[in-house]
Amino acid sequence: MSIQSFHPPVRTLMGPGPSDISPRVLEAMSRPTIGHLDPVFVDMMDEVKELLRYAFQTRNDLTMPVSAPGSAGMETCFVNLVQPGDTVIVCQNGVFGGRMKENVERCGGTAVMVHDDWGAAVDPNKVEEALKANPDARVLAFVHAETSTGAISDAQTLSALAHQHDCVVIIDTVTSLAGSPLMVDEWELDAVYSGSQKCLSCTPGLSPVTFSQRALDIVTSRKHPVQSWFMDLNLVLGYWGGGGKRAYHHTAPVNALYGLHEALVMLQEEGIENSWARHRKNHEALRTGFEAMGLSFLVPEDQRLPQLNAISVPDGVDEAAVRNILLNEYNLDIGAGLGPLAGKIWRFGMMGFGSNQTNVLFCLGALDAVLSSMKAPITSGVAVDAARVFYSAD
Amino acid sequence: MSIQSFHPPVRTLMGPGPSDISPRVLEAMSRPTIGHLDPVFVDMMDEVKELLRYAFQTRNDLTMPVSAPGSAGMETCFVNLVQPGDTVIVCQNGVFGGRMKENVERCGGTAVMVHDDWGAAVDPNKVEEALKANPDARVLAFVHAETSTGAISDAQTLSALAHQHDCVVIIDTVTSLAGSPLMVDEWELDAVYSGSQKCLSCTPGLSPVTFSQRALDIVTSRKHPVQSWFMDLNLVLGYWGGGGKRAYHHTAPVNALYGLHEALVMLQEEGIENSWARHRKNHEALRTGFEAMGLSFLVPEDQRLPQLNAISVPDGVDEAAVRNILLNEYNLDIGAGLGPLAGKIWRFGMMGFGSNQTNVLFCLGALDAVLSSMKAPITSGVAVDAARVFYSAD
Numbered sequence: 001m002s003i004q005s006f007h008p009p010v011r012t013l014m015g016p017g018p019s020d021i022s023p024r025v026l027e028a029m030s031r032p033t034i035g036h037l038d039p040v041f042v043d044m045m046d047e048v049k050e051l052l053r054y055a056f057q058t059r060n061d062l063t064m065p066v067s068a069p070g071s072a073g074m075e076t077c078f079v080n081l082v083q084p085g086d087t088v089i090v091c092q093n094g095v096f097g098g099r100m101k102e103n104v105e106r107c108g109g110t111a112v113m114v115h116d117d118w119g120a121a122v123d124p125n126k127v128e129e130a131l132k133a134n135p136d137a138r139v140l141a142f143v144h145a146e147t148s149t150g151a152i153s154d155a156q157t158l159s160a161l162a163h164q165h166d167c168v169v170i171i172d173t174v175t176s177l178a179g180s181p182l183m184v185d186e187w188e189l190d191a192v193y194s195g196s197q198k199c200l201s202c203t204p205g206l207s208p209v210t211f212s213q214r215a216l217d218i219v220t221s222r223k224h225p226v227q228s229w230f231m232d233l234n235l236v237l238g239y240w241g242g243g244g245k246r247a248y249h250h251t252a253p254v255n256a257l258y259g260l261h262e263a264l265v266m267l268q269e270e271g272i273e274n275s276w277a278r279h280r281k282n283h284e285a286l287r288t289g290f291e292a293m294g295l296s297f298l299v300p301e302d303q304r305l306p307q308l309n310a311i312s313v314p315d316g317v318d319e320a321a322v323r324n325i326l327l328n329e330y331n332l333d334i335g336a337g338l339g340p341l342a343g344k345i346w347r348f349g350m351m352g353f354g355s356n357q358t359n360v361l362f363c364l365g366a367l368d369a370v371l372s373s374m375k376a377p378i379t380s381g382v383a384v385d386a387a388r389v390f391y392s393a394d
Numbered sequence: 395m396s397i398q399s400f401h402p403p404v405r406t407l408m409g410p411g412p413s414d415i416s417p418r419v420l421e422a423m424s425r426p427t428i429g430h431l432d433p434v435f436v437d438m439m440d441e442v443k444e445l446l447r448y449a450f451q452t453r454n455d456l457t458m459p460v461s462a463p464g465s466a467g468m469e470t471c472f473v474n475l476v477q478p479g480d481t482v483i484v485c486q487n488g489v490f491g492g493r494m495k496e497n498v499e500r501c502g503g504t505a506v507m508v509h510d511d512w513g514a515a516v517d518p519n520k521v522e523e524a525l526k527a528n529p530d531a532r533v534l535a536f537v538h539a540e541t542s543t544g545a546i547s548d549a550q551t552l553s554a555l556a557h558q559h560d561c562v563v564i565i566d567t568v569t570s571l572a573g574s575p576l577m578v579d580e581w582e583l584d585a586v587y588s589g590s591q592k593c594l595s596c597t598p599g600l601s602p603v604t605f606s607q608r609a610l611d612i613v614t615s616r617k618h619p620v621q622s623w624f625m626d627l628n629l630v631l632g633y634w635g636g637g638g639k640r641a642y643h644h645t646a647p648v649n650a651l652y653g654l655h656e657a658l659v660m661l662q663e664e665g666i667e668n669s670w671a672r673h674r675k676n677h678e679a680l681r682t683g684f685e686a687m688g689l690s691f692l693v694p695e696d697q698r699l700p701q702l703n704a705i706s707v708p709d710g711v712d713e714a715a716v717r718n719i720l721l722n723e724y725n726l727d728i729g730a731g732l733g734p735l736a737g738k739i740w741r742f743g744m745m746g747f748g749s750n751q752t753n754v755l756f757c758l759g760a761l762d763a764v765l766s767s768m769k770a771p772i773t774s775g776v777a778v779d780a781a782r783v784f785y786s787a788d
Contacts, residue, residue, distance in 0.1 A: 003659055005656055006441070011429065011432070021427050026649075030424035034405050044400050204427075251411065251599075256650060
């Protein structure tokens, strides 16, 4: 065995995440490691919490990154809020609602499923019916921005419904945070998790979460211990909580947190409303190009996420071959469909640092060339110009 | 709110971890992020697995890093191997045995505790008695290298006892991996977890694990589902497992894995036996200096970990004040005592990249100066020379 140092190719990341990362964030990852209980590090943790509060638009005290990827952030919400015997209403309109169901069941709860089509938003009417039909439910769980389809749901309306029926809300904002308006306090969201590698444009591996007082009260008054030691917020708060002495819980991923800190400083510099507007604008440019080519979106226009564009594969086109050519010849990484959408869609991410004009024009040009070379049923040679005209008119 | 980029001080890390990190590993962290399903990345994952097999001295197929810190590696072992109603024999001779007990109970199992003094190795006689007294037990759990005390236990003997009584072994090797001899196959260890930030000298945040076929058979034949979705090896293996197509489970911490890959390449270049010998030699130099000063170890010589040196605080010395001066004036980070040892010991880590002559001489000189300035009851001015003589004689 003689394995050499690994030097990755330089890709353009326009899949469902990780997204393109600023050189500032990559450089921050390589700063000297210090101890996870070093007073200087503890001060930096406080800054990360404050910057996350800004990103989430909340004043929640319990706002921090879980030291593991978004799936662990999801599990942190469920293991802390769901006890054996609980009924949880789970909305599914893509991959991640299904994962929520798994989480509920592994906590000993019962998941009452509310299904919508993959590619549609969650239907508030169906949710209201489920809440009425299950008066014992105490949690409503749904995905704000479905990464598997590119649909956004109306979090504010769903949250209001939940509270009318004495439920707390668990919400997946992995792909929405910093890319689409997300107002944790104004919308009264209770347990919110996200990921570092989408519109925050940090490296993958951390899951920002924020808990309302209503959610925290449930955690601290549980009768049944949280089944996970690693994710038990009663313990994690001893390390990440404010105020007095920090207690050792686990060893924080120091350098990954340097990266998240830098990504959040960049978000603060840009301003969150400007970040939302940038994601919207570059999505519209990309859409203009796709539509000029004759490609169509999976998701109806009013339910579309700007940062995740699911495009139907044209008839007769080998979708995997297109992705392979884009990856191998253009170093352009786009996403495939998942589950029932496998083979039927491509997913183009326009997230965080990667949501920019260069990527839009590059991607449209590359896709145009590859599809044309395959004799796909598209209008060739017009997509890039259409997007350029869009930008010029701005 | 206006928070600036974070630039950490440059510390010398001689606490219980994270340890000093090679510039090669820090630079690797900042290489361009690529997708977690990119074929180039998947090939790198295979290399990480192969390099970890070398570090663990195993041919186990299931050898991979859990995408979270060591505490999640511990929990991965327990949630996969312990089912509700199971009896588990847990040895405790420091902090981490207590954490194992928590894990057993949160899995619905019963922990039968075998206690040894903090600072002593696990006593095989007591373990044998517990195994005989609990014929229904199917798991023995213990810590190979207790980071909270610096004691090493005889993993080979304990593993043989467990197998004689039809138990599998869960073993914590967080601080031993790459620092002390650890022979997973030869010693027939079943479920082994470690951490990236100790003697591998990688940044914190990953937990290498390896499972024997005996352990894996238990995981795949469970009747009760694994309570954690994130840590369920039946699912994780779809992503990290060899052979066919990789299935998306969670988004791997791409850049952290670049760092681990580089740290493991460095271990391969040095040779694992040479790494063990280096840890031993620098420990002996440090010990020579401490003893010349008149300081004494918590742990008896034959049970001492070379990479974690627990030193009794001399009478009348304010241990926290010493650590603060070392941190603030020397940028030297050492560890405090935990639990019943709080205020009574210091912990000096000599781990991985940080186990070198420069750190030994620097640390002895700094400690000598600080203790002398406090009029501590030590022999001043001789420790550094004693260590230099040790190195010269080598």
